[in-house]
Amino acid sequence: MKRPALAAGLALGLIALSGPAFAQAFGVGSYSEQTGEALYQGVCQGCHMPNAKGAVGAGAYPALAENRKLTAKVYPVLVVLRGQKAMPEFGSSFTDAQVANVVNYVRSNFGNHYTDAVTPDEVKTLRASLLPR
Amino acid sequence: MYEAMSSLAYAGESGYTGPPNLSGDVKGASVLILGSGLAGMTSAYELRKAGYKVKILEYQDRPGGRNWSLYGGDTYTELGGFTQNVAFDKGLYLNPGPWRIPYHHYGILHYCKLLKVPLEPFIQSNYNAYVHSTKAFGGKPQRFRHVQADYQGYVAELLAKSTRQNALDQSVTKEDQEILLESLRGWGALDKNYEYRLGEASSERRGYESDPGGGLTSAPTPSQPLGMQDLLRSRLWRSIGAGNGYETQQSLFQPVGGMGMIGKAFGAELKDLIQYNSKVTDIRQDAKGVTVTYHDTKTGGAPRQASADWCICTIPASVLSQIPITVGAPMKAAIDALSYGASVKVGLQFKRRFWEEDENIYGGITYTDQPNSIIAYPNSGYFGGGKGVILGAYAFGSSAYELSSLSPKDRVAKSLEYGANVHPQYMSEFDTGASVAWHRVPWTLGCAGSWTEALRAEHYDDLCALDGRIVLAGEHASRIPAWQEGAVLSALDAIRRLHQRVLAG
Numbered sequence: 271m272k273r274p275a276l277a278a279g280l281a282l283g284l285i286a287l288s289g290p291a292f293a294q295a296f297g298v299g300s301y302s303e304q305t306g307e308a309l310y311q312g313v314c315q316g317c318h319m320p321n322a323k324g325a326v327g328a329g330a331y332p333a334l335a336e337n338r339k340l341t342a343k344v345y346p347v348l349v350v351l352r353g354q355k356a357m358p359e360f361g362s363s364f365t366d367a368q369v370a371n372v373v374n375y376v377r378s379n380f381g382n383h384y385t386d387a388v389t390p391d392e393v394k395t396l397r398a399s400l401l402p403r
Numbered sequence: 404m405y406e407a408m409s410s411l412a413y414a415g416e417s418g419y420t421g422p423p424n425l426s427g428d429v430k431g432a433s434v435l436i437l438g439s440g441l442a443g444m445t446s447a448y449e450l451r452k453a454g455y456k457v458k459i460l461e462y463q464d465r466p467g468g469r470n471w472s473l474y475g476g477d478t479y480t481e482l483g484g485f486t487q488n489v490a491f492d493k494g495l496y497l498n499p500g501p502w503r504i505p506y507h508h509y510g511i512l513h514y515c516k517l518l519k520v521p522l523e524p525f526i527q528s529n530y531n532a533y534v535h536s537t538k539a540f541g542g543k544p545q546r547f548r549h550v551q552a553d554y555q556g557y558v559a560e561l562l563a564k565s566t567r568q569n570a571l572d573q574s575v576t577k578e579d580q581e582i583l584l585e586s587l588r589g590w591g592a593l594d595k596n597y598e599y600r601l602g603e604a605s606s607e608r609r610g611y612e613s614d615p616g617g618g619l620t621s622a623p624t625p626s627q628p629l630g631m632q633d634l635l636r637s638r639l640w641r642s643i644g645a646g647n648g649y650e651t652q653q654s655l656f657q658p659v660g661g662m663g664m665i666g667k668a669f670g671a672e673l674k675d676l677i678q679y680n681s682k683v684t685d686i687r688q689d690a691k692g693v694t695v696t697y698h699d700t701k702t703g704g705a706p707r708q709a710s711a712d713w714c715i716c717t718i719p720a721s722v723l724s725q726i727p728i729t730v731g732a733p734m735k736a737a738i739d740a741l742s743y744g745a746s747v748k749v750g751l752q753f754k755r756r757f758w759e760e761d762e763n764i765y766g767g768i769t770y771t772d773q774p775n776s777i778i779a780y781p782n783s784g785y786f787g788g789g790k791g792v793i794l795g796a797y798a799f800g801s802s803a804y805e806l807s808s809l810s811p812k813d814r815v816a817k818s819l820e821y822g823a824n825v826h827p828q829y830m831s832e833f834d835t836g837a838s839v840a841w842h843r844v845p846w847t848l849g850c851a852g853s854w855t856e857a858l859r860a861e862h863y864d865d866l867c868a869l870d871g872r873i874v875l876a877g878e879h880a881s882r883i884p885a886w887q888e889g890a891v892l893s894a895l896d897a898i899r900r901l902h903q904r905v906l907a908g
């Protein structure tokens with residue numbers, strides 16, 4: 271018997287929702303924030319922290335501040351779209367513009383000074399290149 | 404004897420088949436268990452009983468893992484260093500994680516009985532609580548009872564109308580249509596004309612405007628149903644099925660004094676086996692055994708090592724994916740594939756139990772379209788006066804991310820703001836609050852593994868397989884994710900397979 275996201279939704283009180291809404295229980299939804307700053311402060315800083323320095327417990331959230339992995343703009347776009355390990359994907363909830371805005375915000379703040387902004391069109395192309403998961 | 408009886412009672416039911424039968428000579432084999440949550444402690448309890456040498460390494464300074472309650476006097480520091488000093492009154496609490504146990508979660512209920520953890524009813528459905536939308540009925544909360552009765556009544560009326568207009572002739576025989584009509588009248592509280600309208604029939608479901616009484620002032624006044632169009636467009640019907648799910652149908656239970664009572668009792672039973680404040684940094688296996696490197700987070704010092712013949716690892720995949728571990732590529736890929744969901748709970752203590760005193764709501768849940776999602780009332784302590792702690796938010800999805808991004812203090816403030824739209828007493832009666840955002844919990848980095856059907860098809864079997872001398876357990880290694888039962892069943896399945904391997908030599 272298959273009991274996919276349904277059971278998780280039930281576990282967590284989302285019994286009020288139906289059909290595809292169950293699949294949205296954990297990560298997927300939509301966000302009203304549009305600017306990079308608003309998205310960072312409304313979504314990302316829950317884990318990466320208000321100062322973007324990450325945090326360490328039994329596991330860790332990586333710092334985005336002064337992070338050399340952000341050198342190539344494609345990399346953070348892919349991580350946001352697909353997720354990585356414990357990090358959920360935001361490809362199904364962020365628009366191309368939201369992905370571009372938040373990546374550009376992080377790459378030009380918190381001690382990062384990358385000037386080659388990513389465009390929504392570039393996000394769109396990258397999104398299309400991903401295999402469905 | 405008790406366990407033998409349990410085995411019989413459970414035979415053939417659900418995923419739980421009674422306590423595991425781990426008979427046979429284990430020849431002094433040792434098992435190192437990582438994590439003292441329910442999966443780890445279930446494993447330890449049963450393996451010790453079967454004759455294994457057992458040791459548990461635990462990151463925290465307490466047993467239970469996500470089985471956890473926050474009480475007054477507790478201090479909780481989330482990732483980012485935000486510290487809360489919980490100030491609830493004695494006996495009051497917030498269950499940050501699991502908070503209810505369905506009657507058919509036989510595994511966890513078995514261990515509650517075994518450990519003598521007293522249980523009491525958890526109220527899932529309260530017809531006198533509210534369903535609320537900021538976009539309907541002027542933002543005024545509606546009694547669950549009214550919306551439930553009216554929705555059912557109108558659906559019955561429409562179906563009766565279709566039947567009588569011969570619209571169902573292709574689907575239902577004439578003879579059966581009579582039976583259907585009879586059932587719709589009863590089910591929907593319709594009048595003799597098969598209409599759902601103001602009157603005794605509908606008021607026996609939705610309640611009266613003024614209730615029948617005694618003596619000379621006893622005549623009741625029926626209540627006016629909500630308009631059908633208003634009701635449909637309100638979308639409040641989204642919330643009235645909440646108690647219909649297999650896992651939310653009555654009866655449900657909660658431990659007296661907080662869900663964390665299970666973890667405490669388990670921890671006391673296994674106190675000689677658990678080593679707290681141990682942060683695992685490396686998990687290695689070879690043909691002879693498993694060696695785990697860990698740091699003592701309290702005393703510091705050089706890394707230490709613990710070795711055993713076998714290892715049951717219950718560390719959440721969110722954390723485990725960051726720890727070097729010698730397992731095969733399929734299990735590693737499975738660990739790395741699982742992200743962890745956001746969820747936020749906020750507990751609000753009020754100076755008096757106004758939901759009971761003013762609104763006659765005793766336990767159960769109010770549903771709202773605001774980001775706090777629900778307001779859940781305490782399921783015990785009725786009529787005793789004094790303070791009470793409400794679950795003021797239980798958020799998921801995008802709302803949970805947004806609440807997680809706030810400081811604990813701001814999460815409480817937001818929950819008050821949302822809740823005041825349902826209960827105007829909120830602001831004047833508020834006393835103190837506490838919140839847990841699961842993405843900021845240092846030892847899980849999320850509330851539960853976010854399986855999708857596709858991920859499960861690709862990775863689930865590899866995640867659960869015995870890899871050499873290591874096997875994983877926990878809610879993430881179950882098909883009941885985010886439920887405690889999943890953790891227990893996962894552990895029982897893992898130790899049965901491990902035991903078979905040990906006996907096979």
